[in-house]
Amino acid sequence: MIRPGPSSPDTGDDVTTQTRRRIIDAATEVFLQDGYVGAKTDEIASVAGASKQTIYKHFGRKEKLFEQIVLDRLGGIGEIFQAAIGELAVTDNVEATLTAVARKFVHAIMQPSHLRVRRLVIAEAGRFPHLGHAYFEAGPERVHAGLASAFEQLTTRGLLRVDEPLLAANHFTWLVVSIPVNKFMFCGDDTRFTQAELDHYADSAVRVFTAAYGVAG
Amino acid sequence: MIRPGPSSPDTGDDVTTQTRRRIIDAATEVFLQDGYVGAKTDEIASVAGASKQTIYKHFGRKEKLFEQIVLDRLGGIGEIFQAAIGELAVTDNVEATLTAVARKFVHAIMQPSHLRVRRLVIAEAGRFPHLGHAYFEAGPERVHAGLASAFEQLTTRGLLRVDEPLLAANHFTWLVVSIPVNKFMFCGDDTRFTQAELDHYADSAVRVFTAAYGVAG
Numbered sequence: 222m223i224r225p226g227p228s229s230p231d232t233g234d235d236v237t238t239q240t241r242r243r244i245i246d247a248a249t250e251v252f253l254q255d256g257y258v259g260a261k262t263d264e265i266a267s268v269a270g271a272s273k274q275t276i277y278k279h280f281g282r283k284e285k286l287f288e289q290i291v292l293d294r295l296g297g298i299g300e301i302f303q304a305a306i307g308e309l310a311v312t313d314n315v316e317a318t319l320t321a322v323a324r325k326f327v328h329a330i331m332q333p334s335h336l337r338v339r340r341l342v343i344a345e346a347g348r349f350p351h352l353g354h355a356y357f358e359a360g361p362e363r364v365h366a367g368l369a370s371a372f373e374q375l376t377t378r379g380l381l382r383v384d385e386p387l388l389a390a391n392h393f394t395w396l397v398v399s400i401p402v403n404k405f406m407f408c409g410d411d412t413r414f415t416q417a418e419l420d421h422y423a424d425s426a427v428r429v430f431t432a433a434y435g436v437a438g
Numbered sequence: 439m440i441r442p443g444p445s446s447p448d449t450g451d452d453v454t455t456q457t458r459r460r461i462i463d464a465a466t467e468v469f470l471q472d473g474y475v476g477a478k479t480d481e482i483a484s485v486a487g488a489s490k491q492t493i494y495k496h497f498g499r500k501e502k503l504f505e506q507i508v509l510d511r512l513g514g515i516g517e518i519f520q521a522a523i524g525e526l527a528v529t530d531n532v533e534a535t536l537t538a539v540a541r542k543f544v545h546a547i548m549q550p551s552h553l554r555v556r557r558l559v560i561a562e563a564g565r566f567p568h569l570g571h572a573y574f575e576a577g578p579e580r581v582h583a584g585l586a587s588a589f590e591q592l593t594t595r596g597l598l599r600v601d602e603p604l605l606a607a608n609h610f611t612w613l614v615v616s617i618p619v620n621k622f623m624f625c626g627d628d629t630r631f632t633q634a635e636l637d638h639y640a641d642s643a644v645r646v647f648t649a650a651y652g653v654a655g
Contacts, residue, residue, distance in 0.1 A: 253564075337564060340560055340561070340563065340564060342624065343557055343560050343561065343623045343624060344557070344560065344561030344562075345561075346557065346623060346624050346625065346626050347470075347554060347557060347626060347627050350625055350626025350627070350628070353623070353624035353625050353626060354624070354625055354626075356624055357620075357621070357624040357625055361620065361624075385642075388617075388642055391616070391617050392613060392642070392643075392646055395612050395613065395616035395617070395620070396609060396612065396613065399608070399612035399616050400605075400608050400612070403574075403578065403612070404574070406560045406563060406570070407559065407560060407563050407570035407571070407573055407574040407578075408563065408567055408570050408571055408574055409563050409564060409567025409570060409571075410564050410567070411567070425602075425605055425609070426609075428650065429609055429646065429647070429649075429650040429651075430646070432646075432649045432650035433645065433646035433649035433650060434646075
């Protein structure tokens with residue numbers, strides 16, 4: 222819904238979008254540098270070249286700004302994944318399509334900027350569990366719900382044998398991403414994997430998954 | 439190696455062990471409360487009822503104390519796991535023993551105090567990657583090396599079919615623990631699972647693993 226408020230009569234939508242983008246990028250940088258508690262709106266305003274008032278107008282308080290950053294990050298990965306899940310539900314070649322989905326997924330999730338935000342959310346989940354909840358719902362739970370639905374359709378079509386779709390969805394994604402994600406979580410921001418390594422994790426995860434949930438023969 | 443230094447001529451081993459235990463428990467409490475950067479040696483000394491000098495004598499600087507806390511936590515889980523891995527290598531009933539190992543493992547790792555330390559290590563891994571490395575080596579990598587060795591022996595004995603033992607070890611552990619561990623990481627310290635839920639994660643992980651790596655028939 223587009224509804225320019227009386228407080229911004231001269232602001233076109235493009236300008237608003239650009240301003241929001243600039244603030245989100247600046248806030249991401251400052252949050253990652255200083256942590257959630259250490260991040261100051263003054264610093265974010267300075268990096269963004271915006272006033273504190275503008276930040277408050279667009280995002281409200283720090284907590285809401287952080288949620289927007291998280292949702293912004295997850296949105297990109299969610300889009301990739303929703304498209305892939307759509308292909309999966311209608312495929313006739315489950316293993317090939319699962320492999321394509323797994324590869325796209327692991328490459329998307331292993332972007333260092335995404336993983337640093339992931340680590341920051343975990344870091345604050347003890348003190349601010351609602352931030353972690355927001356991430357968990359918009360990220361893993363959304364992906365798992367979509368995958369579970371695709372697995373159900375493939376089971377109905379006789380191409381998979383899945384009795385607990387949500388459990389199977391969890392098995393699939395954690396098989397694909399756990400090895401590189403956990404290594405990055407613990408071993409720091411310089412942790413890198415080659416494309417071939419990530420593809421190998423994806424392919425072997427699909428092999429394990431289809432052995433368990435595939436239709437023999 | 440027990441070698442009382444000249445600086446503690448009257449300190450029996452029991453007293454030393456108790457003092458170390460008290461300092462480790464106090465430091466864990468303070469680190470979890472205030473974070474790594476926020477934790478102060480003064481506060482740890484006060485909670486432990488020990489002097490700062492005693493802490494420095496036993497552990498050195500804050501970084502070393504934190505490493506000791508991490509290694510202390512992992513030691514307990516490592517012992518459970520090494521015993522279980524020993525049973526696994528010589529079992530004649532792979533599925534039953536894997537199930538027992540998986541259940542022990544998921545129950546041990548899901549202790550809230552352990553998971554809070556895990557989250558703290560991840561939180562600091564961007565700024566202090568050597569802390570995360572220490573955790574990763576003493577925890578996941580040690581467990582995976584032991585499991586990989588057991589899987590190799592079971593493959594030699596014709597009871598499993600594992601071509602990449604370390605990859606298979608990773609598949610096994612992340613299948614078992616990823617669902618509850620990730621939920622706790624994101625959704626806060628009050629996240630709880632019933633024994634039955636954890637057993638179900640363990641059992642279903644074993645079912646997926648043996649479908650992929652078991653010997654058919």
